[in-house]
Amino acid sequence: MKKIGVLRFLGTNCDRDIWQAIEMVHGQPEWLWYQDQFDPNDYAGFVVPGGFSYGDYLRSGALAARTPVMKSLQEAAAKGKPILGICNGFQILCEAHLLPGALVQNEGRRFVDKWLDVQVSTENKYFGGADKSFHLPIAHQDGRFVADNVDDLKSKGQVWVTYQHNPNGSFDDIAGVQNESGNVAGLMPHPERAMAEWMGGSDGLSFFEGMVS
Amino acid sequence: MKFGVKVLPRKQVLDTQGRAVEQTLQGQGFDGVQCRVGKYIELELDASSHEEAEKKVKSVAEYVLYNPLIEDFEIVKGE
Numbered sequence: 001m002k003k004i005g006v007l008r009f010l011g012t013n014c015d016r017d018i019w020q021a022i023e024m025v026h027g028q029p030e031w032l033w034y035q036d037q038f039d040p041n042d043y044a045g046f047v048v049p050g051g052f053s054y055g056d057y058l059r060s061g062a063l064a065a066r067t068p069v070m071k072s073l074q075e076a077a078a079k080g081k082p083i084l085g086i087c088n089g090f091q092i093l094c095e096a097h098l099l100p101g102a103l104v105q106n107e108g109r110r111f112v113d114k115w116l117d118v119q120v121s122t123e124n125k126y127f128g129g130a131d132k133s134f135h136l137p138i139a140h141q142d143g144r145f146v147a148d149n150v151d152d153l154k155s156k157g158q159v160w161v162t163y164q165h166n167p168n169g170s171f172d173d174i175a176g177v178q179n180e181s182g183n184v185a186g187l188m189p190h191p192e193r194a195m196a197e198w199m200g201g202s203d204g205l206s207f208f209e210g211m212v213s
Numbered sequence: 214m215k216f217g218v219k220v221l222p223r224k225q226v227l228d229t230q231g232r233a234v235e236q237t238l239q240g241q242g243f244d245g246v247q248c249r250v251g252k253y254i255e256l257e258l259d260a261s262s263h264e265e266a267e268k269k270v271k272s273v274a275e276y277v278l279y280n281p282l283i284e285d286f287e288i289v290k291g292e
Contacts, residue, residue, distance in 0.1 A: 058252075058277070058278070059280055062277060062280070063277070066276070066277055095280070101282065102280055102282040102283045104222075104226065104227075104229070104283055105229040105230070106229070107227065107229065109229050109230075109233060144227075146226060146282065146283060147282065148282060169227070
C-alpha cells in the first residue's frame with residue numbers, strides 16, 4: 001500500500017476526513033506533525049488538509065506555511081512528489097509559494113457552505129482523473145483567489161478547476177490551481193467530503209485515487 | 214527598540230472590510246469617505262543601532278508579516 005503523508009497543524013480540522021478518504025482508496029495514511037521534518041522519499045504523496053491553522057491569525061495559512069514540516073514539503077515538491085492542498089491546505093501552499101496567487105476574504109464577506117459544480121480547466125496528472133467536472137462541497141470564508149496575472153497562469157496551464165457559478169468573487173472563477181509541473185495542486189472545494197453516495201456524491205474519489213495507484 | 218509595521222491591502226485588491234466600513238458610513242453624514250482596513254504590528258527587538266534594527270524589522274515584515282501579492286507594508290519609526 002502506498003503511504004500518503006497527512007500534514008497536521010494547530011487548528012487543522014479536516015485531518016480525520018482525509019485519513020478516511022485515503023483509506024477508502026486503499027492508501028496508507030500517516031500523520032506528519034507540524035514541528036517534525038520527514039524524508040520525502042518515504043511517501044508516495046501528501047495532503048495538506050483544511051481547517052483553521054493558527055486560527056487564521058495574520059493571514060489564512062501564513063503561519064502554517066512557515067513551520068518545520070513545510071521545509072520537508074518544499075523538498076518533496078522539488079522532487080516531484082504529488083501534493084494536494086484542500087481549502088486551508090490550499091491557502092497554506094499559496095503562502096508557502098508552492099502555488100501561485102493568494103486567497104482573500106470572499107467578496108460577499110460571508111462564510112459560504114454548499115455543494116456546487118466545478119469544471120476542469122487544465123487536467124492534473126495526479127488529482128481528479130479524467131473527469132471534466134465535479135460536484136463537490138465548499139465551506140470557506142477566505143476563498144477568493146487573486147493573482148497578479150491570471151492570463152499568465154492560464155497560458156501555463158496552471159488554472160486547474162473553475163466554478164460554474166462563482167461563490168466568492170475569485171478571479172476568473174478559479175477554484176483550484178497547480179504549479180507548472182502539476183505535482184502540486186490546491187483547491188477550495190472539499191473532495192474528502194464527497195467520497196460516497198451517502199455523503200451526497202462520490203466525485204471526490206478520483207482526487208485520492210491518483211496518488212495511490 | 215520598538216518599531217511598528219503598518220500592513221494595508223493593496224489598492225488593486227478589493228478590501229472587503231474597508232468596503233463594509235464605507236457602506237456603514239454612507240447615509241450617516243460621512244458620504245464619500247473612503248476606507249481601507251489593515252493591521253498595525255508592533256515589534257520589540259535588541260539591536261546595536263537604529264539602522265540594524267530597521268533592517269531586521271524589514272526582514273521580519275518580508276518573511277511573514279505581509280503578502281506582497283495582496284498587501285503593502287510600511288515601517289513606522291521606532292522609539
